[in-house]
Amino acid sequence: MRPRRKIEPWLFLLPALAVYIGVVLFPMAGTIGYSFLEWNGIGEKKFIGFDNYVRMFTDKTLRAAFFNNLFFMLVGTAFQMIMGLLMATLLSGIRKGSNIFRVLYFIPCIISSMAICKIFEKLLSVQPRGVISVVMELLNMKPIAFLSEFKYALTCVTLIDGYKFCGLYMVIFYAALMNVPQETVEAAYIDGCSWMQAYFKVKLPAIKNMFFIVLVILVNGCLKGFDVSYILTGGGPGNATELVATYMYKTAFSMSNFGYGSTLAVFILIESLIAVGIVKMIQKKFSD
């Protein structure tokens, strides 16, 4: 509809624009500005040009955090996608009760990462014995303190984070699978396809686009991974579970290095833009 006065749409937009610019864009610009400073948050700000950026390239902790994050992203994405698709496939295969199972499968998604972490902390506890170590003892294995063991900590953090969110991808894949036209699937059956063949040759290709959408969400989400690592292990032992976001957070708020912390924040921003760009490019190639 045409407005009576030209200013009308802007009156409706103004509050949202003001808050959006004020709390999202303005601080982001601030972060970019801070990234050129040496500054502890209280004292004097000192302009040091690109020194923080140079430091980034020789920072061993950042390098470890970056590779941890890469592992977190690759394994987390694969795990959540497979789990989500598997659960969705199972549910799409049954007639009765798929609703109640879907409700149960989704439970970890609605619980805070804090509660999930606290529950797993107790399940995995070795002293006193938690469920996992007791079960391991019953199986004649030596209980392992998964979260404080360098070898296992990152895998644990990745899987617990994945466990928390995989229900979301189950719902997305389930909706997509149910949207595949019944006639197409039945036509495949009439042509003599087995259930497996119909699933892999007809159903999965039909939801191809959904994979890319899920991939974008997952890659983007994993690069910003923070909660589980920060709460459960605090990046440790050593820097076994340090992610870029936890390192940035600690640099700024525990070590009061606001300048370098901002540089790391800019790194996260650029990193996620590039990653999403790559996924979108691959998607374009596939859909042509």
Next chain:
Amino acid sequence: MNNLQANKTTRIIFSMLIVVFVIMQSYPVFWVTMASLKSPEDIAGSAPYALPQSIYFGNYVKAFTQSGLIRYFMNSVIVAVCTLLGIIILSAPAAYAISKIEFKQSGQVMSFFLLGMMIPIFSCLIPMFQIYNLFNLRNTYLSVILPQVGFSLPMSIFLYVGFMKYIPNELMEAAAIDGAGSFRIFSKVIFPMAKNSTVTVMIYNFVSIWNEFTYANTFMTKDAMKTLPIGLNAFVGEMGRRDWGATFAAIVIAILPTILIYFVLNKQVMEGMAAGAVKS
């Protein structure tokens, strides 16, 4: 599964896997609930996976009396209600302007908002901290409400626009002929019609607001201002070593409200969260 095509073994494997996943997805919550009902002797004397020998509520009494859980809970409620109100009040009119008022820049304004979906909260945290320090806003409700409203706007506006653009223009024109101005058309015609979108926007945002960790952990350092996730952390950190029973009870108290809401509104919650995720 079509009975004709799936043979018996496939169906048995399917049913078994379904049960395995049910156990996997619900066991942690089930376990913590059971463990919270064990008496201290029971916790010390029985296997950690065993069911409670008798139902014992002492842990809950302890969790409520020895911690600020009630206070944390109230803080979480205040933050969630104000944040949701803020999101609706800001995003519905903005979406109305973008989708229903003709003006040259409407497409650009939408893209400008969508840009926000790409921005990680971590790239805004440090300046926010500085601004809050400057205006003495740390340890206020506003300090966690504002950023959550701001970062929820792109998605919420997007969800609203997706619905509002399908409301027929004739309805608005009829109201305009009756003498209604833009504001009346919005508040009396468009907003009531977008009721379902409002529910979706609220549900999509509620779960993440209720469970929010980073802002609350950064800005709420005073015990009296802590929200449930942060308060739980403090309580477990302090009690976790000495008293597992009370710890379990506190965890159950913290997750119970979302679980209850979820069991009542499960369809809307799942669809709302999935819709938000897919459309980003």
